[in-house]
Amino acid sequence: MSASDPTSVASVPVTAGVKPARSLRDLQRLARPVLVAVPAFGLVVGLIARYSGFAPWAGPIWAFATVPVLAVLLIEIVASLRRGDVGLDIVAALSMTGALAFQENLAAVVVALMYAGGQYLENYAERRARREMTALLSHVPRTAMRYRDGQLEEVALDQVTPGDRILVRRGDIVPVDGTVSKGIAVLDQSALTGESIPVQQGAGEAVMSGSTNAGDPFDLATTHRAAESTYAGIIRLVEEAERSKAPMSRLADRFAMVFLAVTILLSGGAWLWTGDPIRALAVLVIATPCPLILAVPVAIISGISRAAKAGILIKGGKALETLARIRALVVDKTGTLTHGEARVSAVHPESWLSEAELFRIAASLDQASKHVIARAIVVEAQRRDLRLSLPTSIEETPGEGVEGIVDGKHVILGGRSFVANRVPDAERALSAQKKAVGAVTVAVAIDGQFAGTLVLADELRAGTARLLADLRHQGIARIVLATGDRRDVAQAVTAGLPFNAIHADLTPDAKIFVVTGERENGPVMMIGDGVNDAPALAAADLGVAMGARGAAASAQAADVVLLVDRLDRVLVAIQIAQRARRIALESVYVGIGLSFIGMIAAALGYLQPVEGALIQEAIDVTVILNALRALRGGVGTVTPHN
Structure with a gap:
């Protein structure tokens, strides 16, 4: 607000809410970097000890660095089992435990590092995939500038009630639904609809909460409470979408049981066949963790995020x-x-009058009417940049028509019968015109002479x-x-x-x-x-x-x-969904296939535990990066349908 603005501002302090305790998921997210750093540091220190004359210390160092990751993993497994979830984290725990038991401490710390690194990468991938979804949440306004007794006061958003008048400053997020009461609103709705071009709303036009004021300040007459507004509803839907778990993820969990059983049978069979527990350990290591668990949720969340960016x-x-x-x-x-609303589809003036002039005169008179058809005519005239005159001597018959003076001319405007009963030559001219199915015809007479018709219809997109x-x-x-x-x-x-x-x-x-x-x-x-x-x-x-x-x-x-009010987004949504599902399945099939090949190679003695851990991590990174493809590209170009 400029210094010359006569309206003073009474600042009202807004009490900040107490932050809730961090959830277990938040603590796990914060612990991920630490769990990566501990085995990484231990691996490096152990290697230095091994090649600098302190080889006996290398094994204990690697074992010590493995224990924190294994401990956290066991806690997570117990929590999952209590919920009835059984996943491939068990394989990771078995491989680390087995490596420590058989003194394969280097393999143990590599598995710990690779597992913790894979979990961190998955967490990073999910955060990136959710970025567009959570962009809505980051824009939630907390306060509003409300007019009260000739002054402005900053109040908490839940204190704003329908009928209040608030000031929306340049750069502000519109906090509640309402209509423009003063000024012109230039709104950036990209966070809501994906549309990058700002829209302009005049006095009386609706404004959707969550839009950003990209123009000069304007006054908003509120129509809803914050909790009932468009933006609040969208936020609730976003939160619901984030809490939802995909059927493909549940299918992945069930398939994980089969993979877990095959892994244990293959590792146990290799041990029994050769008598070498290291082969069993190598099989367990290369099966840790399964790309099935990683790829599906990342691809699904990426698809949902991509759709949100497109206004879906x-x-x-x-x-x-x-x-x-x-x-x-x-x-x-x-x-x-x-x-879903009547729009002017045709204008039929008589020969002595131009189309633009007929429209201008009709719209000028309709400014005095609150009828929905009158409003549609005025809006279309403004869209055509017609200069409207101020009508006088208005007489309106509700639901039938209106008459008055426009630029010194007596104008009658309304339904066919309303005008025909007042103008002798109107009935004959109107009967000669074919009535369009599903359309509304507005007849116009000027100074006792029939002047033409305006046809309004709910047109096909x-x-x-x-x-x-x-x-x-x-x-x-x-x-x-x-x-x-x-x-x-x-x-x-x-x-x-x-x-x-x-x-x-x-x-x-x-x-x-x-x-x-x-x-x-x-x-x-x-x-x-x-x-x-x-x-x-x-x-x-x-x-x-x-x-x-x-x-x-x-x-x-x-x-x-x-x-966004565009039906073509249905096609975009289908394309995004089909691509996300296809990418998820591709990642699963490729990842599981490569894991099985590696497990067989390990069972036959071609891979040692350390080598298996490195190969499996490469597989995990590959499928996660592949799943992230659902965030971008691959959707065909669609011609806009308005």
Whole structure:
């Protein structure tokens, strides 16, 4: 705020909350670097001792450096067993314990270093993969500048209530949902939608919380509490997505049991066959740890993070895996295939008047009306940069029309019958015009003479036909429309589109039957935006909500939420999901295959424990880096569909 601003600021201190105790996971994360440093330091010191005349000290040093890693690992294994989880960390514990028992202390410290290093690398990979997801959390505002008694006060966010007026300064995060009450809002919504170009909102237009003010300060009239705002809802969805565990990860856990059994049988068989326990130890070492455990969660989290960057919120790994296997699509019409609001689609002036002038006069008069159609006309006029005049002598008949004076001319504006009853020649001219199915016609008369019509309709999103064709190319065999609108409207809007079936006049429960009926063709995805779509979204194998402007109920019921009002993001989401799943499986198959080859070589005596540990670590690093490919590239270029 500049010094010349007459509004004073009353600073109100905000009490900082007490930080909660660190969770076990946080402590483990902080301990990872220490657990890497201890065996690394011990390995170096032991090697120095071995080659500098103190060889007897090398073994004890390596053993001492192994013990902390083994101790932490055993604690984690016990905690996992109490939860009913059995994983391949047991193999790591067996290999370190066996190496210490058979005085293979160098192998023990190498395994400890490689295991701790692998865990640290996995943790780093997951943190990197979550970076885009947690970017939302890092932008959560804590306070707001609220107007009170002619002054500004800084208050805690939970004190802001609907109806308050707050100041959003340049660079501030919009803390709650609201509408612009003063000034022009230039908003950077990239953290929410992935859109890099700022949007501009004028007085009365809605502003989504979580946006960044990229322009001059503006006043916001709040419409929701912070906990009920768009941004708070998105944060809750993000946290839910991060807590979710993918079915592929659970499958990996079950497969890990098989791998664990094979590892123990192979190592035990090598011992019994040769009588050499070192061969058994070498088998255990090269099986530590399994790339199956590492690759799947990293690839899944990377895919979810990549989608979040594109404005697509996927609620966990289950949703991502299902998204990759979709074979049938059920889609709503209003607000999904279409924009969900009336827009001016055509202007038909009489011969004595230009299109621009007819539109300007109609929009000028409609400034005095609060009707949704009037608002749509005014918004379109502003978009066309038309200079609107101030209307006077306004008389409005609610739900029918309005009349008044614009630039000294008497203007009548409204429905067909409203204008026809007041202007003698209007009825004949209107009857000669073909009425469009599903459209609204606004008639205009000027100084007692019929002047033309404006046609408004909920138009199909541009590029929809191309999008549906692209979805078929991605493996969706059935595409079905399910709408509550009249059949003639649905057929008119979707004419020429590649739908396998069109279901109209549907109630919310009838939409559920459409979804369940398509399940025989494979996993079903439902896309919708309204409250009436929520039951069908919940019933589908995968529900996708148009969350940018849709109802909160639909976003809550859905598995995937599109944070930007663009239907083409569905295609991007499928491409990301399919690629993440493919990369996870590639990493698993390659990693397990290489591990088995190494285990067989160790059982046959071609690899010593130390060599096995080094080879297995190379395998682990390879599969983790491969899984991180899901963070970038590989998604085809998509033509924007507005």
